[in-house]
Structures are given as C-alpha cells and as structure tokens.
Amino acid sequence: MYVVKLNYVNYLSISLQTQSHLIIITLIFILVKAVFQNSQILRKKFSLHYFLLIEHTFIMRLTNFFTYLLSFFFFALPMCGCRKMYYGAQNSMQENSSSTLESPDYAETESSPNSPPAPILPAENTPFWNMDDVDVSRISPTRKLIAFSFDDAPSRTLENIIAVYAAFNESNPDCPAYATVFCNSGRFDAQTPHLLTTCLAMGMELGNHTHSHFDLTTLNEADLLDEINKTDELLYEIDGKTRHLLRAPFGKANDFVEETAPTPLINWTIDTLDWSGVSEDAIYRAVYENRFSGAIVLMHDGYRHTVDALKRLLPDLKADGYQVVSVSQLAKAHGCTLRRGSTYIRARKQN
Numbered sequence: 001m002y003v004v005k006l007n008y009v010n011y012l013s014i015s016l017q018t019q020s021h022l023i024i025i026t027l028i029f030i031l032v033k034a035v036f037q038n039s040q041i042l043r044k045k046f047s048l049h050y051f052l053l054i055e056h057t058f059i060m061r062l063t064n065f066f067t068y069l070l071s072f073f074f075f076a077l078p079m080c081g082c083r084k085m086y087y088g089a090q091n092s093m094q095e096n097s098s099s100t101l102e103s104p105d106y107a108e109t110e111s112s113p114n115s116p117p118a119p120i121l122p123a124e125n126t127p128f129w130n131m132d133d134v135d136v137s138r139i140s141p142t143r144k145l146i147a148f149s150f151d152d153a154p155s156r157t158l159e160n161i162i163a164v165y166a167a168f169n170e171s172n173p174d175c176p177a178y179a180t181v182f183c184n185s186g187r188f189d190a191q192t193p194h195l196l197t198t199c200l201a202m203g204m205e206l207g208n209h210t211h212s213h214f215d216l217t218t219l220n221e222a223d224l225l226d227e228i229n230k231t232d233e234l235l236y237e238i239d240g241k242t243r244h245l246l247r248a249p250f251g252k253a254n255d256f257v258e259e260t261a262p263t264p265l266i267n268w269t270i271d272t273l274d275w276s277g278v279s280e281d282a283i284y285r286a287v288y289e290n291r292f293s294g295a296i297v298l299m300h301d302g303y304r305h306t307v308d309a310l311k312r313l314l315p316d317l318k319a320d321g322y323q324v325v326s327v328s329q330l331a332k333a334h335g336c337t338l339r340r341g342s343t344y345i346r347a348r349k350q351n
C-alpha cells in the first residue's frame, strides 16, 4: 500500500514537472514565433508539429509513457485544437467574404498590395479560378483571340519583350496586346519587382512556373506545394494576388499534380520550341500557321529569336483579325470556366 502511494506521489510530481516544462517551452516557442513571424524560414521550421516532435523525444527520456500521454491529452491536444480553430476561423472568414461577391462559383479572395501578406488559402476552398478582376474592357468582342504565354521569366529578354509590347500597344490603341508571364521565383533578383510591375502596368498577367523548375511529377506533396507556394508568395508582393495560374515545368503533370495544385494548370496548343535554338522564322510560322481563336501559345523569356518573331507576330495577327491576350483574358472573354484539378491547353469561345 505504501509503495503504491509513493509511486502515485512520484507520478504526480513528474507529471506536474512535465506540465511546467511544457508550459515554459511553449511560452518560449510562442515568443520566438511572435518575434519572427515575418520570417518565412522560421515560420516553417518552428511549426507546432516540429515543436511537438522535439517535445515528444525529450519527454520520453525524462519520464514514462503514461505521464507523457497524460500531458499530451491535457496540454498538447488543446494546443492543436486552438491552432486548428485559428486557421479554421480564417478560412471561414474568407468563404464568407467571397460569398458576398455574388459569384457563388468563386471562393478565393484578394488583398490589396499594401495589406500584410495573406495566408495561402487551402486548395479545397478554391475549385474555380477567379476571373472577377480580369480586365477585358479593351478586348474587342468582334476579334478572334489568341493567348501568348512566356515561360521561365524573369530571364534576360523580359525587358525586350516588354519593349516590343509597349511599342505595339502605343501604335495600336484599338487592339492592345497582352500576355501571361509564367515566373520562376528562383530566378528573382533586384531587377525583378520593377520588370514584373511594368508587365502588370501593361495589363499582363503573372503566372506561377514554380520556384526551381523541377519536374513536379517527381515531387512529394510537401515539396510540390513548397515549389508552388514560394512563387505565389513572392508574386503576391508584386500583384497582391494570393494565387496564380500554374504552368508546370516542361508541361509535365499527372493526376497527383493536378489534384495537389491549388489552381488550374495551363499548358498550350502551339509550342514554338523557341528554347531549342530554332530560327526566328520557325517561331513565327509555328504560331502564324497554326493559329486559331482560343489557342494558347508557348514561348519563353530568354531567347533573342523569340523577341524578333514577336515583333512580326503582333502586327500580323492583328491584320488577320486577332487580338493577343493573356490566358485569363482568353478564358473570361470566351466564357470558359477554369477549374482546379484540370489542365487546360486552349479556351474556345462558348456559345
């Protein structure tokens, strides 16, 4: 009886010590997180999951399994519950705010460029691509539409591409040309904000081409989302949008990539193969000879011949009754809905 009592007292004592230990470590953790909450690296490294994992190992060495179990139920689980409630509340706020926009299909909201970074929305809440803010006011309803996309931006010819567009738009205000610029945030440098802001000012759309340009079909879920989120977060600082259309590197995607990606995937109808060293004329003919209304053209930032072909394509397509637009403009003007979980290669006009 005495032995049992002693053990019980010991057990309570260790349990209380563990509780105190957990409380102190957690307070330090919360303090560190609060101080460094703007640091992306610390935010990821000091997540509660990692913290609990370290705690688990430490406590198991200090005391027995039952004490840990008791601590877990009385302390760790309520902490997880709080965290879940916190994010759950944020998500439901997003849903509520979007439901007031009279667009029941759409569940993603946006912040202004001056507001603090918004949390990346969970993919399951964004089945449809938001095109509410896509400006089609200068898209002619009588013209055929073709979308141009430039991958691997920012690269060494983005400034030239911008210059070609600026010159064309200045002399053709009745038929301005646009594009979607798919960016790799791993390429960003000091010049990037200025260049991408200029693209935005010209009415272009910024797209996500991942951070490192890995083949997404070879990545696990965490790495895949990390590749996408890094670019979305950096693009958010430029255009204030939490999500961007995704162009998978090499156009490679499978069911897993489509299901995991938080936005629709955009491939292409016309591949110029401009990256392979083909001539300016070959790039021009690939587009001009295969053109149709609703097509999406793949080109790349970084190749001189692409810029030269672009100089001829913009006026020649206009002369043939086309207007060059971004992917989202093409979809919106043609009445197409883009849905998460799908890959699109064109957007033909819907009746």
Ligand SMILES: [Zn+2]
Pocket: 151, 152, 209, 213, 249, 250
């Ligand atoms: Zn690429």
